[in-house]
Amino acid sequence: MNITDKVVVITGGASGLGGACVDWFVRHGAKVAVLDRRIPDPTADPQIVYLEADVTQADSVAAVMDKIAEQLGEIRVCINCAGIAPAGKTVGRDGALALDKFRQVIDVNLIGSFNVLRLAAEKMLALEPLDADGARGVIINTASVAAFEGQIGQAAYAASKGGVAAMTLPIARDLGPRGVRVNTIAPGVFETPMMAGLNEEFVKPLEQAVQFPKRLGRAEEFAKLAAHIVDNDYLNGEVIRLDGGIRMGPR
Numbered sequence: 001m002n003i004t005d006k007v008v009v010i011t012g013g014a015s016g017l018g019g020a021c022v023d024w025f026v027r028h029g030a031k032v033a034v035l036d037r038r039i040p041d042p043t044a045d046p047q048i049v050y051l052e053a054d055v056t057q058a059d060s061v062a063a064v065m066d067k068i069a070e071q072l073g074e075i076r077v078c079i080n081c082a083g084i085a086p087a088g089k090t091v092g093r094d095g096a097l098a099l100d101k102f103r104q105v106i107d108v109n110l111i112g113s114f115n116v117l118r119l120a121a122e123k124m125l126a127l128e129p130l131d132a133d134g135a136r137g138v139i140i141n142t143a144s145v146a147a148f149e150g151q152i153g154q155a156a157y158a159a160s161k162g163g164v165a166a167m168t169l170p171i172a173r174d175l176g177p178r179g180v181r182v183n184t185i186a187p188g189v190f191e192t193p194m195m196a197g198l199n200e201e202f203v204k205p206l207e208q209a210v211q212f213p214k215r216l217g218r219a220e221e222f223a224k225l226a227a228h229i230v231d232n233d234y235l236n237g238e239v240i241r242l243d244g245g246i247r248m249g250p251r
């Protein structure tokens with residue numbers, strides 16, 4: 001699907017990987033709506049519509065989708081980048097991990113992604129197809145390599161991202177007959193505000209574990225893959241690692 005003039009909804013677009021997608025898609029002629037619980041100050045680009053919502057909330061995300069369709073037009077692309085990554089061992093210094101902490105990560109990363117994509121897909125299915133194949137839209141989720149090799153302290157995060165990876169194929173099967181493709185990017189370790197919060201003692205070994213190039217990923221490299229997924233009509237139902245060949249160790 002050609003990006004130009006398409007309406008692209010990007011969750012988590014106020015920061016990091018989502019922010020890089022906002023820049024890339026705007027530069028390539030898309031109309032971008034950012035859905036984030038934190039909206040940047042109004043000095044931002046007038047080509048971008050910012051809407052405040054929490055991805056876990058059914059009603060407010062539905063209202064935001066209506067508003068985007070009204071203000072920008074037909075929603076053709078949805079990129080789920082909103083996420084959180086708090087760490088905590090199953091049993092740590094202060095005892096067993098609080099169940100609410102585990103639940104919150106699942107709520108934002110897994111249920112939040114599903115909430116947004118189900119409502120975006122509902123809009124897409126109501127649209128006319130764009131081509132002879134019957135293409136109506138594209139959905140991109142963000143998992144993590146932690147879905148496959150979560151580190152010590154990542155039980156909740158890995159479970160949430162494993163869920164995102166696992167739901168990719170069944171959702172692609174649900175929506176494929178109506179012309180919507182669904183893919184998930186599983187990034188390695190990227191330089192973003194999220195990773196800036198991680199202790200240097202954890203980051204250094206991670207950098208060393210990358211095969212090549214021996215550095216953290218750049219947010220623009222994530223945006224380029226998202227743009228390629230939109231552009232390439234034959235990519236569907238797949239979880240794609242974007243990680244410089246890293247396989248994370250236990251710590």
Ligand SMILES: CC(=O)CC(=O)SCCNC(=O)CCNC(=O)[C@H](O)C(C)(C)COP(=O)(O)OP(=O)(O)OC[C@H]1O[C@@H](n2cnc3c(N)ncnc32)[C@H](O)[C@@H]1OP(=O)(O)O
Nearest residue numbers: 085087088089091092093095144146151152153154188189
């Ligand atoms: C974002 C992406 O998608 C990409 C990625 O995934 S990048 C990878 C990100 N990786 C992470 O975020 C790693 C997450 N893990 C962590 O940050 C840490 O493991 C953690 C914060 C969860 C725990 O760190 P920690 O507190 O230093 O370790 P922990 O072992 O619990 O405690 C340190 C000390 O307390 C002691 N301790 C731990 N549990 C204890 C208990 N139940 N009773 C008594 N003492 C205990 C330990 O013995 C340890 O002492 P020693 O060092 O002398 O052995």
Ligand SMILES: NC(=O)C1=CN([C@@H]2O[C@H](COP(=O)(O)OP(=O)(O)OC[C@H]3O[C@@H](n4cnc5c(N)ncnc54)[C@H](O)[C@@H]3O)[C@@H](O)[C@H]2O)C=CC1
Nearest residue numbers: 012015016017036037054055082083144187189190192194
């Ligand atoms: N940075 C990295 O190394 C990696 C990141 N990821 C994933 O990529 C995604 C983006 O991460 P980063 O850009 O690094 O993080 P970030 O912290 O820079 O940005 C995340 C954005 O999501 C928003 N957000 C969080 N919870 C929300 C909620 N409930 N509702 C609405 N918006 C919410 C935040 O306000 C923020 O703008 C996350 O899902 C993360 O788990 C995956 C692998 C590696």
